[in-house]
Amino acid sequence: MPHLVEIAFKGNRKEFFLWEGEEPLAARAAVIVEVDRGEDFGKVHSVGDAAQHRCAGCAHGLGATPSPEHKVLRTASSEDEKKHAELRTLDDDTRRKAAERVKAHNLQMKISDTEWQWDKRKLTLFFTAEKRVDFRALVRDLAGLFRTRIELKQIGVRDEAKRLGGIGRCGREYCSASWLPDLRPVNLQAAKDQKLSLNPSQISGACGRLMCCLRYEHEFYAAARKRFPKEGKIVVTSVGEEKIVSNDIFNDRVNLRNAEGEMRTITLVEYKAEIAAAGPGAQTATPVAPEEAYDDGSVATDAGGDAIIEDEAGSSSPAPRAPSAAPRSAPPALQGDGDGDSAQRRRRRGRRGGKRGGPSEGGAPPAPPAS
Helix, strand or coil, X not given: CCEEEEEECHHHCEEEEEECCCCCCCCCCEEEEEECCEEEEEEEEEEHHHHHHHHHHCCCCCCCCCCCCCEEEEECCHHHHHHHHHHHHHHHHHHHHHHHHHHHCCCCCEEEEEXXXXXXXXXXXXXXXXXXXXXHHHHHHHHHHHXXXXXXXXXXXXXXHHHHCCECCCCCECHHHHCCCCCCCCCHHHHHHCCCCXXXXXXXXXXXXXXXXXXXXXXXXXXXXXXXXXXXXXXXECCEEEEEEEEECCCCEEEEEECCCCEEEEEHHHHHHHHHHHHHHHHHCXXXXXXXXXXXXXXXXXXXXXXXXXXXXXXXXXXXXXXXCCCCCCCHXXXXXXXXXXXXXXXXXXXXXXXXXXXXXXXXXXXXXXX
16 A cells, blocks of 8 residues: 655655555655656655644645655665765855856846755756746756756745744744744734734844744633733722732733732732632722822723723623712803804804814904905
8 A cells, every 4th residue: 555655855845755665664764756857855754644644734735635646766775865965065056156147137036045856857946036026038047057947936035944944042943944834924913912022123033024933822822811810900809909910821920009009919829719709899899089090090991981890700890980960051052042052053163163274273363344
């Protein structure tokens, strides 16, 4: 029975092939595979169930029912590995020559990497460019220079970092070049949810885009914050009304501040116990007066101006409002009817939509009519 195997090539490029040999291939074994118009050299990346799982979920996979077009021809010999090593030494010199031809054609593109096929029947050049590039004349020039089939592939800056590899700011190899299977989109909301600095220099990787770790760490932060109360809301604890300033999800701690500005830190278990001990009375506490606002001047109110007291479950209810003063009487001009009422409406409409430069905007009064 043919076996599905995943083969890795230069620059973290991977493809799936069929192996019809009797003995299964070992991981990291060097093999010669069949490709379009020739043969290529690669190493086994995954076999068996792991290859089936990756083929169904990876971006370069073939889906749940894989049917690779090409096969693994044979295991590589020592002479094949020696020839492959010689080709890798030619890649840098090839890239420099191709960059010189790009400069001669005055094209706005950068050659990132080159890759010779094992049988030297094809040369692939990977480049980055901000705009669309017409490289037809360049391809003819390179084909005459290297005497082989030329293929140019445009890649993004994140794919360039994945292909070339390097060391990140954490001191380890790039996640995209070492273990991350796919390059998924990363947005700024992930940095906001993790309470990180929004300074681009602090959250960007070597490629100039948002770091890949923001994407796969975001799920942990989103799940951990569900156990904590919402930051900024006002709750009733054992010491009275307090505002939740921040949460420490790594140490399970909650930072609180009362109306006098005193800070205290308690564990999440202690916070839940205090909220439970406060009972239903936590929802009917006295509202926070404007003069008792917190240091940052924030007071939780609803649309009607009532202070909001929230319990542990997240439900909120307006605190009882003090009896309001007697309703103010309407202005004298609005109590009448007839001409006085119409005149008041005209005066109000004139203040809102008066002509530009009129008395309402400080302009000069209109000139008197000529006699």
